[in-house]
Amino acid sequence: MDNVAQRLSRTEIFNKFPSAVCNELVRLAIIRNIAPGEFCCHQGDLWPYVIFLADGTMQWAMLSIGGREHVLFMLSPDEVFWGHSIFDDQPMPASLMATQPSITYRWHRDVIVPFLYRYPETLWELTGVLTSTMRKAREIIYGLAFHPVAGRMATLLLDRFSDPNDKSIQRDLTLSAIASRVATSPEVVCRILQQFQSDGVLEVTRATITLFDREALEVLVETS
Numbered sequence: 001m002d003n004v005a006q007r008l009s010r011t012e013i014f015n016k017f018p019s020a021v022c023n024e025l026v027r028l029a030i031i032r033n034i035a036p037g038e039f040c041c042h043q044g045d046l047w048p049y050v051i052f053l054a055d056g057t058m059q060w061a062m063l064s065i066g067g068r069e070h071v072l073f074m075l076s077p078d079e080v081f082w083g084h085s086i087f088d089d090q091p092m093p094a095s096l097m098a099t100q101p102s103i104t105y106r107w108h109r110d111v112i113v114p115f116l117y118r119y120p121e122t123l124w125e126l127t128g129v130l131t132s133t134m135r136k137a138r139e140i141i142y143g144l145a146f147h148p149v150a151g152r153m154a155t156l157l158l159d160r161f162s163d164p165n166d167k168s169i170q171r172d173l174t175l176s177a178i179a180s181r182v183a184t185s186p187e188v189v190c191r192i193l194q195q196f197q198s199d200g201v202l203e204v205t206r207a208t209i210t211l212f213d214r215e216a217l218e219v220l221v222e223t224s
Contacts, residue, residue, distance in 0.1 A: 004105065008052055011080050012129050016122045021115060029105035034058075040096040040104065041083065047092050048085040048109035053077055056102025061180065062094040069180045072140055074099070082129070086113075152182040153192050154217040157202070161211050168210040 008014050009022040017025070034040065034056070041047035043063055058075040072094060075081055084092055086109045116122050156178065160169055175186035182189070196202050201217065203210045211217075 004052075004054055007054070007078050008080075008105070011052070011078060013122050013125045014052075014080065016125050017115065017119055021119070025107065025112075025115065026105065028111055029107055032104050032106060034098040034102040034104060036098055036100055038098050040098070040106075041092050043093065043095045044091045046085045046089065047083045048089070049083045050086070050107045050109075050112050051081050051083075051096075052105040053079050053081070054103040054105060056098055056100040058096055058098050058102060060094050060096055068183070068185075070183045071177075071181045073136070082126075085109075149182060149184045149188055150192050150195075151221055151223075152184075153178075153189070153196075154220040156181055157209070157211070158214070158217050158221065160209070161214065164214070166211070168208050171204065171207055171209050 005019070005022045005026045008026060009017070009019055014022060014025075029052070040051060040058070041049075053075050055077055057077075058081075059071050060073050060075065060081075061069050061071045063069055075096070081096065084090065116126070173181075175189050179186045179189045193202075193204050197204055199213075199216070201211070201213045203212070
């Protein structure tokens, strides 16, 4: 528990609390083990909670009116997620789901808010975090509105090949998972990958993706 409190104390907002408060919050937390595919909250839920992800990964994904899923971002260990319902008592705009076995520490609004009021510096820090989240959402929406699908695919691939020295990576995303991240259908993803392969940009096998022409993807992102 002490280790968790130390990790929590290094996150945004919580790093403004004294260490004794982080210890107290860990003691007050509801600890949950969440299986892959299990949801912390669904789009449309009233969910006034904060979670600290101690282990695993989670995705924040939105369903369109037509039922298509789009993954907005991933949550990694030692990150904190603030439920929107905490602030406005309105339904959650997207769903939070575990993609790997995960462990979360959760606090209800009634538990966390008194601590925030006790240490006003955390409220300023929270404003900055929420503003950053809004800017991130704007970039995602802008990209969906103005970048063609091939450009979004190129962006995703470059993100996967984050190390310029990487020539081959494990193919750990299905066509459906890729489609949800670039807001299209698996069929379109398949056609674009086939086109990239035909153009000599990359090679896709069942297990790996090998990149031959990073510059081609970079140009596609710039011109999309």
